[in-house]
Amino acid sequence: MDENTTGKETVITLRETNDIVNARQYARKLAVELGFNILDQTKIVTAISELARNTVIWGKGGKAIFEIIKKGNKSGLRATFTDRGPGIPDVEKALEDGYTSGGGLGLGLGGAKRLMDEFEIESEIGKGTTVTVAKYK
Amino acid sequence: MERIPILKMGDYLLVSIQIDMHDKLAMELKNDLAEKISKTSAKGVLIDISALEIVDSFIGRMLGSMSEISKVLGAETVIVGMQPAVAITLVELGLSLKGIHTALNVEKGIKLLDELVKLQ
Helix, strand or coil, rough: CCEEEEEEEEEEEEEECHHHHHHHHHHHHHHHHHCCHHHHHHHHHHHHHHHHHHHHHCCCCCCEEEEEECCCCCEEEEEEEECCCCCCCCCCHHHHCCCCCCCCCCCCCHHHHCCEEEEEEEEECCCCCEEEEEECC | CCCCCEECCCCCEEEEEECCHHHHHHHHHHHHHHHHHHHHHEEEEEEEECCCCCCCCHHHHHHHHHHHHHHCCCCCEEEEECCCHHHHHHHHCCCCCCCCCCEECCCHHHHHHHHHHHHC
């Protein structure tokens, strides 16, 4: 993902489950501003909700950074979720549907990947996880 | 404190979710509904989600467990009014809402509830 960013970043702190609503509402606002249709808005907000919950629950808190990006003549939205949690031992497996580190349905990561155009994940045991997603108009 | 109201209509309970639900509110609704069913001996529950802009895996799971709890307490549940974009997203996310009864609108939902309750 080396397209140009437009420079403006917004950081949403993700400490408790109430913060997930903030991330959702900000993602909706940005998606509307960018002119995404209602279906893409819904996909973006749903993916953001899944990833924000992962950051709060499994990552023990962290943050989301939202940016408006450009790729060629297309504009898009990028969100980066960072935590300093325990990390994911097997990222490939974590992307499979049904995988769960306990309690959940394990749909978060794989589901979010399907709903967005770009998806990247980096995770290191004991250091934390960063997930980056983007969707273009 | 904000709470989602549960209205009684004859043998049925009507829940209309009108706000973007945070997790705690969803858990409270689950508890409130179980108590209301037990108090009123309701035979059916209609949950209107037409104002919900998304259903993520957490809300989906919550709808599923509300429907299961209601069943254990002797009430059938029908979820109505899901927006088309929400339905498409839900399926793409991988959430099938297995075992949950759904209907397009409140009217159809009541009809379905009538049928389900008759079968009990």
